[in-house]
Amino acid sequence: MPAKPGHSEDEPDETPHYHGHRERLRERFYAAGPEALSDYELLEMALFAAIPRRDTKPLAKALLKKFGSFAEVVHAPVARLREVDGIKDASINQLKLLAAAAGRIAKGEIKRSVALSSWNEVIDYCRSSMAFADKEQFRLLFLDKRNQLIADEVQQTGTIDHTPVYPREVIKRALELSATALILVHNHPSGDPTPSQADIQMTKAIVEIAKPLGIAVHDHIIVGKNGHASLKGMRLM
Template identity: 50%
Template sequence: MAKGRSDERQAGRQGYGAEQADPALCRLGEAAFWPARATELFPEEAAQEKDGSAPSSAVPAKAPAHHGAGHRARLRQRLATGGAEALLDHELIEYLLALAIPRRDTKPLAKALIAHFGGIGGVLTADWEALSRFPGMGDTSVSALKIVQAAALRLLRAPVEQQPILSSWQALLDYLRADMAWLKIERVRVLHLNARNMLIRDDHMADGSIDQAAIYAREVIRRAIDLGSSAVILVHNHPSGSPQPSRQDIDITRHIIEAGKPLGIAVHDHIIIGSEGFSSMRAMGLF
């Protein structure tokens, strides 16, 4: 048996060109086909299991192999036959983590992550450091979650970049919500548009405290001049979850509108994103 496995691994190396393979993917693939090697392939997760750094209430040391394999096979079958809606939020996270930690029962960890970060959106948008600090999470586990977020944002961003913003408004809102709704700090972005309302730059202007971010009208307009923008859309999030504009939000928006008028730079909208939804200051009649 050992010789057969060695032959299979050697054949795989020859067939795919080991010198060009991604080492992390090779480790993940070997762990999936030879679970007995998972401890050496993923040392940080194995170390956490061994030294008990992950609380037993959040992450059990190891589920029986036959139970884990059968449960994951059922999740895989439900996904294959029913699509994304066939799995609950914690099951999606559980399966992602199972690919990174093949010898652990990842359901308790998935549920603990969702409870801590406030839902699947909070888990996927949490920053690397916050996820790494969570008991039971190593770099391999964190990267499994963050690569899904990166792929989702790339997918949502495509129509925003390829069509006039004003004719793909819902696509813009979907992208902004996926990217910003669950952030724990306030972030300000300015979308710069050309004369055809095509996106020419998505500028990350500032990060602030839990309740405010500094943004100045002169900085927004100076940047618009540098880029040759015909119009801008202001965007920021509220970590509280409520998308309702504050008095400060309204005041700074009006300052930017007035600063842009003499230069022919329009402000199409100021969008506020929160986990509870979004608000458009233009739609609210605040311009």
């Protein structure tokens, strides 16, 4: 049965043997930072609030066994998280909160900075927002003449291996926002960010329409679980 709002999902054990373990984890985390902990230990800590009176290590290890990494766990679809034996709503809510917080922090970084002078922040944001999605998304970052972010919009969501993109609609939206530059972003749910021929052709079509209107297309970034690709960096645009 799902946990009631405002309550944890478990009942107290008779022998709270895990209390000392939790304190030791917290001490290591505060003394040496997150790098001192393995993925399953970070997951254990993340689940403390959802499961305050039960050992969280078995669930943390089960999640990593199914999904592979900390990032893949927190970005996993809710339906797939429910497949893990023993997981309940409170734990799922906690994991989704972590994913949302990571995305919000990354977006805040690029909003506060000049996009083209903080390329690592742009990549981090794109990966945290899209790399682990189970369907393709096409995202547009609209920039002003100082290369600061005006708007961040998902224009299309497609299937596991295709997203329909309409170049004229992309440029129409840029004009509506008075954007002078764009960064195109989409994900490959397969995990492999290698651009397809269709990706390259679509990018060139957008560039051709944008250029006479004074709108620069700075890059097309493709993200996946296994990394990212820059069409500009690969000289494909």
